[in-house]
Amino acid sequence: MWFNNIHLFRLHDAVEISVDELAYAMGSHAAVPLGNADARRIGWTPPAGRLNNWLVREVQGQRLISALRQERLLPASVVKEFVDDEVAEIEANEGRKVTRKEKTALKEQFTEELLPRAFVRSHKIDLWWDTKRNLIGVNASSRTRAEDVLDLLRETLGSLKVTPLSSQTLPIRAMTTWLGDTASRPADMQLGDSFELKAKGDDGVVRARQVDLDSDEMQQLLESGRQASKMAISLEGQLSFVMHDDLALKSLRFGDALIEEADHADDGDDALARMDTDFVIMAGALGQAVDRILEWLGGEAKTGGENEHAQ
Structure with missing residues (x-):
């Protein structure tokens, strides 16, 4: 139970809902097999799969729910x-x-x-709901897929005031500054060796891996007006990721210490307990990382919560 990517969203005026109430509401929107005339469908599925049929797992205020997206492949x-x-x-x-x-x-x-007669492709999408931070993170490769799950949650609850998490300083501006000025980099942040630079005009995109980010060539690219739209970053050895200019965190890699902590947990041979342990350790690391990233970016941007995605 370790996410690969995460799209982050802020809940506004979140209504208190118990696990039992949430599970009951989700039951009316559970995943069912596609009908012959259905091109695609999305519904809730147990996060633990065959281990347990509960639609919601909650550990220490951290909730895990999962959606099953099915679509017929008809080229x-x-x-x-x-x-x-x-x-x-x-x-x-x-x-x-x-x-x-x-x-x-x-x-x-x-x-x-x-x-x-078309083949059916199924894809499970996990959602992390931090009830303490009023934060939602969706483990999806694209924001569109993440929005699909939020739409399902909105339909399930009847209303959901949520906006993409945003910061006072735009990520593209901060990442560009970190690349160009070593003194600006937070002490607990280590830049990786891959990046993507976008030009303001039509000069395309520069992508590179395993490069010296402080080289003269890099500085010349920045001086030409290019900005960093993606950047590999590590946080205190706990977590590494590629930050995107929309604050999505891709290619998540959790530190050895966290993995060892999960491995050493006293779960015996209980696969469900192991999943819960992995999840709560991961959720704790992600929550702390989000807090720290927002600090790097000057804090969270203020929103009214009644705009985008609010119904």
């Missing part, structure tokens, strides 16, 4: 091939050109016919 090229064959047959038999409207109707027809 557009497959549908196009059926449409092209049908169009060719109609034109040959009837001696006329098939109209664009007819092609659109054929596309819809073949999509409907082929969908039930």
Whole structure:
């Protein structure tokens, strides 16, 4: 139970809801198999999988819930091939050109016919809910996938006032400063050896790994106006990640000390207890890391909580 990526969100005016109440509400939106006519669907699934059917795990105020996203894989090229064959047959038999409207109707027809035979891809997305910090983190590779889970949670609860976590200093500005000025780097932060620089114009993106971030070449790139949009960072040996300009933390790697702490926990052979231990240790490390990152970035930006994503 260790996240790979995390998109962070702030809960505003969070309503108190017990684990039992939350689990009951989630039950009405639990994942079910896709119907033949369904292209995609998302619903709640037990975080522990076959180990336990509880929809919510809570340890020390840290909640873990999971969504199952299912979608049928029907490549557009497959549908196009059926449409092209049908169009060719109609034109040959009837001696006329098939109209664009007819092609659109054929596309819809073949999509409907082929969908039930398409493979189903399932993807589990975990959500960490820190009830003490009113913070939510979604383990998803993209913000779009994270938003899908938040939409499901909003539908489940009836209302959810949440905004992407934001800082007083923009991450792209802070990362650029850290690259260009070694004295500006926080004492407990260590820069990694990979980065991405964006140009303000149309000069593209520079990506590099295993480079000297303090080299003359790097300084020349910064002096040309490029800004750091991604950067590998380590925090006190506890956690390493790639920070993105939207404050997403990707490629999470937890320190050896944390892994050893989890390994040495007295869980016996209880796989469920081990999952809970891993989760609470991970959640503790992530919470502390978020607190520290916000300090690096001048604190959290003030929002009204009634704007984006609030319903």
